[in-house]
Amino acid sequence: MATAVATPEVLAQATPKAPVNKWLVTLSVTFGTLMGAIDSSIVNVALPQIRGAVGATVQEITWATTGFVIATVMVMPLTGFLGRMFGQKRVYLACLVLFVAGSFLCGLAWNLPTLVLFRFLQGLGAGALQPTEQAILRQTFPPKEQGTAMAIFGMAVMVGPAIGPTLGGYIVDNWHWSWIFFINVPVGILGFFMVARFVQEDDQLRATARREAEQQRKHMDWAGITLLCMGLATLQYFLEEGQADDWFESPVIVICALLSATCLIAFVIRELTAVAPAVNLRLFKDPVFASGTLLGALVFAVLMASMFLLPVFMQELLGFTATQSGFSLMPRTLVMMLMMPIVGRLYGKVPARVLVGIGIVFAGFGAYEMSHFSLATGSRNIIAAIALQGVGFSLMFVPLSATALGSIPRERMADATGLNSLLRQIGGSVGLAIFTTLLSRYSVLSKASIAAHLYPERWEVASRMAATQKGLMQHGLDAASASMASLQMMVGNVSRQAMVLAFDKLFVLAALMFVVVLPLIYFLKDPPSVGGSHEKPHIDVEI
Numbered sequence: 001m002a003t004a005v006a007t008p009e010v011l012a013q014a015t016p017k018a019p020v021n022k023w024l025v026t027l028s029v030t031f032g033t034l035m036g037a038i039d040s041s042i043v044n045v046a047l048p049q050i051r052g053a054v055g056a057t058v059q060e061i062t063w064a065t066t067g068f069v070i071a072t073v074m075v076m077p078l079t080g081f082l083g084r085m086f087g088q089k090r091v092y093l094a095c096l097v098l099f100v101a102g103s104f105l106c107g108l109a110w111n112l113p114t115l116v117l118f119r120f121l122q123g124l125g126a127g128a129l130q131p132t133e134q135a136i137l138r139q140t141f142p143p144k145e146q147g148t149a150m151a152i153f154g155m156a157v158m159v160g161p162a163i164g165p166t167l168g169g170y171i172v173d174n175w176h177w178s179w180i181f182f183i184n185v186p187v188g189i190l191g192f193f194m195v196a197r198f199v200q201e202d203d204q205l206r207a208t209a210r211r212e213a214e215q216q217r218k219h220m221d222w223a224g225i226t227l228l229c230m231g232l233a234t235l236q237y238f239l240e241e242g243q244a245d246d247w248f249e250s251p252v253i254v255i256c257a258l259l260s261a262t263c264l265i266a267f268v269i270r271e272l273t274a275v276a277p278a279v280n281l282r283l284f285k286d287p288v289f290a291s292g293t294l295l296g297a298l299v300f301a302v303l304m305a306s307m308f309l310l311p312v313f314m315q316e317l318l319g320f321t322a323t324q325s326g327f328s329l330m331p332r333t334l335v336m337m338l339m340m341p342i343v344g345r346l347y348g349k350v351p352a353r354v355l356v357g358i359g360i361v362f363a364g365f366g367a368y369e370m371s372h373f374s375l376a377t378g379s380r381n382i383i384a385a386i387a388l389q390g391v392g393f394s395l396m397f398v399p400l401s402a403t404a405l406g407s408i409p410r411e412r413m414a415d416a417t418g419l420n421s422l423l424r425q426i427g428g429s430v431g432l433a434i435f436t437t438l439l440s441r442y443s444v445l446s447k448a449s450i451a452a453h454l455y456p457e458r459w460e461v462a463s464r465m466a467a468t469q470k471g472l473m474q475h476g477l478d479a480a481s482a483s484m485a486s487l488q489m490m491v492g493n494v495s496r497q498a499m500v501l502a503f504d505k506l507f508v509l510a511a512l513m514f515v516v517v518l519p520l521i522y523f524l525k526d527p528p529s530v531g532g533s534h535e536k537p538h539i540d541v542e543i
Contacts, residue, residue: 024198025140026149029133030156031191032096035184036126037160039068039103042168042180043119049177056112059244066240067116068123069429073232075127076422078225079135080415081278082128084209084216088414089201092132093192099125100188107178130157131417136199138405138413147347150402151340158340158397159333165311166327173321208411212276221278224270228279231263232422239429243436280415283408288525289416292404295517295524297423299360299396301431302513306367306389308432309439309510310382313503317375317496331383335390343398352399353521359395360521362388364514371507374500403524435506442502450494450501464490 043065051061082091102122109115134153141149171179234256245253271277284290314320366388408416468486
């Protein structure tokens with residue numbers, strides 16, 4: 001009679017796995033996503049100090065941000081492909097190591113080329129962290145808690161950029177600018193060991209991934225990957241640098257636009273005809289995924305534009321420092337942290353359309369309230385408006401994320417989260433590009449409109465100039481100097497008022513865009529009661 005040999009594989013299969021501890025999984029994978037989200041905005045407040053340290057011009061230093069964003073969007077859609085080739089957990093850990101190493105090197109950068117290179121490496125690492133966490137949380141939480149899972153993910157994605165400027169301003173004001181990068185190192189190391197210790201991939205998922213990886217190796221989609229990277233890199237450069245280069249007045253921007261359109265069209269054709277496509281675009285055949293993802297991208301475009309305008313308004317016109325503007329925005333962050341878990345519990349009990357619709361109304365009304373801001377606006381007015389936006393953002397983000405992935409099979413979750421994150425990122429970039437362009441143009445038009453009414457023969461103008469000149473002469477200036485200074489002060493006041501009018505127009509436009517988006521929730525499809533994401537969890541935890 002043959003004796004059975006207890007191989008390690010047999011013993012491993014016979015040994016029961018420890019029960020899933022969803023909170024340890026959540027804590028482990030959230031470190032990386034939160035750091036990546038914070039780094040998307042924390043650098044902006046330190047650019048003046050970094051520019052002086054690396055010897056760059058104002059135009060050149062923007063590459064520190066552009067390089068990071070380009071690298072991030074290039075990796076996001078390839079998350080599922082990389083996960084099948086090397087394993088989802090290995091990809092997350094490798095990207096976390098790359099992100100931490102890039103952060104450390106950024107803090108040591110000695111000139112602009114090295115800074116841009118290290119920021120690019122940092123972005124390559126950050127690109128896969130967000131969609132991978134989203135996939136792991138979807139696979140970890142049970143069906144009735146999918147809203148809670150997306151609430152936790154949403155807090156990292158939305159709160160990170162919100163606290164980035166505050167944290168960055170505090171670090172720059174009290175320490176050296178390099179610490180905005182060095183601070184990622186200990187947090188990243190802790191996250192690495194927690195993921196390595198607690199998160200384990202499901203055996204069934206790994207077996208499916210291995211089979212598909214064999215097919216991918218036989219038919220490597222190098223053409224698709226190349227077209228994707230070229231198309232997204234040129235698109236992101238077009239969106240990031242278009243305003244600075246006056247858009248289509250620049251030959252470089254024109255070339256990037258044409259190259260991006262050509263590569264992305266060719267990429268779509270390639271992926272729909274490839275034997276083993278690197279990016280599974282056929283997921284968009286699912287109406288639930290398509291409606292949730294596309295509507296989420298539209299909403300995120302307006303959200304990012306709204307979040308961008310207010311800090312600029314406070315710093316440029318109200319005279320706030322980066323730290324002060326960051327602290328002024330904290331109430332919105334606190335409201336979001338309070339509301340997202342509540343919305344997560346409501347998801348599944350209240351239709352997603354209802355939650356998103358209410359969120360759009362809150363966010364739109366908050367933007368409308370901002371359109372009444374002036375140079376005399378105080379913190380109380382700002383807090384009231386951004387608190388409304390915080391409620392609205394929470395009500396929109398959680399159900400949109402949860403609904404979009406509600407019918408995706410578990411073995412396609414990494415592909416879906418990569419595409420979902422990519423379109424959300426591109427939507428935000430498009431929103432920022434549109435609003436920064438309009439801000440510049442509206443300010444020019446408003447200044448010309450105001451200046452048309454300021455001529456010396458007008459009694460109000462002459463009286464204001466005379467009063468200003470008299471006050472300056474009382475402070476020791478001679479008549480000629482006082483006259484010149486009063487004219488300069490008048491010009492400065494015109495410029496500031498023109499900027500206020502420009503911001504007010506944009507806040508009104510943001511509110512109108514929310515109104516335009518509101519009817520689109522009709523196309524938001526609810527996920528079926530049973531589906532890929534409604535199976536039991538597939539990520540195990542060792543305790």
